[in-house]
Amino acid sequence: MMSGFLWDELTDSYSITVVEFPREKEYVAEVFIKDKDLIWYGVKRYGYLPTKSIIFRDTYAMHCKSPRPYKPGQICDGSITAPALHLFIQLCEAINADPVGIYAQAYEDSIFTNDQISEIKRFAEWQGVEIIYDWNPSVITAVLESLHEVNYHQLANTIEEYMCHLSTLTA
Secondary structure: OOOEEEEEEEOOOEEEEEEEEOOOOEEEEEEEEEEOOEEEEEEEEEOOOOOHHHHHHHHHHHOOEEEOOEOOOOOOOOOOHHHHHHHHHHHHHHOOOOHHHHHHHHOOOOOOOHHHHHHHHHHHHHHOEOOOOOOOHHHHHHHHHHHHHOOOHHHHHHHHHHHHHHHHHHO
């Protein structure tokens, strides 16, 4: 039997996703809890279906706090995937590149859709992500570092190659 979502809840103050793995007889909970200028983050496996209060307690006990808004180049702590991808999408918009096309070029065996882009942007903005207005070389480098931090190495390399190609066309 495959895994399945038991619950996926997003409020103004928290996001909880619980997935059941029947074969392993376990549940995995991922939670983001908003606080002033940070997100508390946790992923934990349980041998039973945890309650919301147990998930919150365990998240605070893990002490994984991530500053928000997320800024380009910020260290990876497990919670930054959506914000890092949001920065990638912002970069694509700044250079008039198609994020779906760039992603497809980087990962030919994966599908990335405009609906996923909307969902990523929504979740990253819920968490808090910096909106970039000044796209200078150091910011671009930091965005690429963010993609590397979340193991999107090929995506970072592909967008970098795309920008190099653009600069040769305009030179």
